[in-house]
Amino acid sequence: MKFLPLILRNLRRRPVRTSLTFLAVMVSFLLFGVLMILRLAFTMGVEVAGADRLMMTNKMSIIQPLPLSYLDKIKTTPGVSLVSYSSWFGGIYQDPKNNVFQFAVEPVSYMAMYPEFKLPPEQMKAWLADRQGCIVGKDLAARFNWKVGDKIPIQATFNRPKDGGNVWEFNLVGIYGGEKEVDKTQFLFRHDYLIENRRGGADITGWYLIKVSDPQQSEVVASAIDKQFENSSFESKTQTEQQMARGFANQVGNIGFMVTSISAVVLLVILLIAASQMSLAVRERTNEIGALKAIGFTDGRILSLVLAESVSIALLAGGFGLGLAWLIGQGGDPTGGFLPIWLLRPGDMAVGLAIATAVGLLAGTMPAMWAMRLRISDALRRS
16 A cells, blocks of 8 residues: 555556546446446346246247146146246237336236235235236336326227227236346236136136246256146146246347457457556656666566556546446336346446456556566666
């Protein structure tokens, strides 16, 4: 710490060059942070999806239904601890541009399946008492200024009501919350209300959600479930929630690979910029380095000073850029609901700071080695 003033003075020697290097590194890590946000958003939280949850869909396509009669057979499959079911509703709220994801669910088992959805007990009780009731995520409620007690009309698309109209009306009885990584943009209503009031499809559902006792046995349990329905009219395909989420994400490309590739190119460029600037800065101080060695600074201390200077600017600029990216993540989903998980996670920030440290060390290694090997006589002889 006693050499901190010397490091700061060296950074202020060429303020324009230092500022430009700082900005270049900062923008690079701002981009890195935004890319990490996008990776998490487009993979729909694959990393945070439940490893102990399976999703069973129709083998032909996820848009094809499954019979509700499968429920009892799934429950008795060894390794299964909980079963629920859900259906995509696909209605429209006010405008087709509004991304409101509506699902018909069985309330008790669904909320047990997703304990990360935090719903007050009194609101859960109200949901069970009101067949027409619905609950929504905190973010969705804030987006449309909904509050408990509101009546929410949803225009039907393919799920037409029996009464001949075109609008379903729901009573908002609860608003669920959760941690930052939890999707709080869902619109959930009762599956029994859907079955009783839609035209046709009385005994079908969209998919089953299955919790296994041992996540290590997920594939074994999934295989056992599918074997029960082989050669039936509704064959099934069961996979982990993570696999399902990854499959959806891969429909738009390998997001992880694309983000990693872009980040690698950006960081390589900034490494070259930082290394060239550090080399120039050290060579400008040849006489000073010679003087420091003449008054007793060891080669190791010279090496440490140059590396500390390089790491300092990389960490400061990188931290500032990551901080700006974090603020962007706090701003919420800019697409209006299409990307419900929109944040820069602490783990990604830690990785970014580690990379900034590595960039500083790599950029400063060659100049530091040159300064360490510089002989006093050569350094003082140069003008």
